[in-house]
Amino acid sequence: MIVGQAKQTLRTWVQVGLDDYPGLCGAHLVGGITGFPDTAFFPEYKDVDLHLILEEGSPALQSTNPFENNLEISYDGLMIEGGLKPRTDYASAEAVLANPEIAYHLTRDSILYDPQGFLHNMQARVKEEYPRRQWVKARCEYERHGLDGVMALLPMARQMDASGAADFGLLGYSTTFLIALMCVATLQAPTTGSTARLKLRAILTEYNQLELYEAFTSLLGVESITPAQASQLIQEAEALFDTAVLFKRTPIPFGHKLRAHLRPYFVDSCRTMLNDGHFGEAATWSIPFYMASCNTMLVDGPDDQRPYYAQKLHDLLSLLGLDSVDWNQRWAQARQLYDAFFALAAEVVERNPDVVG
Secondary structure (H helix, E strand, O other): OEHHHHHHHHHHHHHHOHHHOOOEEEEEEEOHHHHOOOOOEOOOOOOEEEEEEEOOOOHHHHOOOOOOOEEEEEEOOEEEEEEEEEHHHHOOHHHHHOOOOOOHHHHOOOEEEOOOOHHHHHHHHHHHHOOEHHHHHHHHHHHHHHHHHHHOOHHHHHHHOOOOHHHHHHHHHHHHHHHHHHHHHOOOOOOOOOOHHHHHHHHHHHOOOHHHHHHHHHHHOOOOOOHHHHHHHHHHHHHHHHHHHHHOOOOOOOHHHOOHHHHHHHHHHHHHHHHOOOHHHHHHHHHHHHHHHHHHHHHHOOHHHHHHHHHHHHHHHHHOOOOOOOHHHHHHHHHHHHHHHHHHHHHHHHHOOOOEO
């Protein structure tokens, strides 16, 4: 499917589903698709991200939960992930310009539904002021605030699971803010999916900071993984995924991705990276699916099988050399790395000729 067709399919889906989202007042694309021209081919294994904007008090906003606050559906050949956002996130152009989850996408041809015209009305100003230094810095601070919020969850995560898996899962999640940060600093499209780490490597290579990428992969334990190990890990994650989607009932972190129609989003993207020689990145992308599948089975699976899935989590940590790591020390290393990333981002913002004002 080409991008232009995908956009039209999404416009149709929004119109068809209006009754399912009371108070829906706007919708626009986010994610990787906003960086493609309408004539480009959109890979079948990629999902399409969008924001559904709802008036305050909408039941759709009230029914979200902390682990699955996005909708995941399949429609007419597209895998759709919709983030449910309150209208207050779009209260002004200033609010949008300071929000990296929104700002870039409103500089693109991304609007799908805007009956009141408020998205179109602010779009011209967002496009004009998007590269201004004050807003780039504000978006970097947004990522810092998000990262701080994730790290604040560590004590609660350890109370729920002291095996090290909770530490590792939260550590992996925290690193996504570094990828987003460097996209913000370089005025590039935010990327959070399968190719996000490849994009990070490309950015750091451009700025002669490849050692930061090496530290990034070392933090997660994937720096020395072999192609054979990566392939085996993906095979195991694939089998775990296929089992977990049959049992999943309870919301868990990353559990919104455990849906049968999202299998290509996981498996095909991993296989593509593996075939292209990016085995470390392929392994890294398989890990959240692996962990979410095991955690689902620990919560919703048969009682007599739970020791098996607990052992699989231990096996994963062992493969990555993290089964006996000092997690307090690992988090101290992480904080040093995060400080280095934010220092680099600040330097890039000052040096980037595309940042103005």
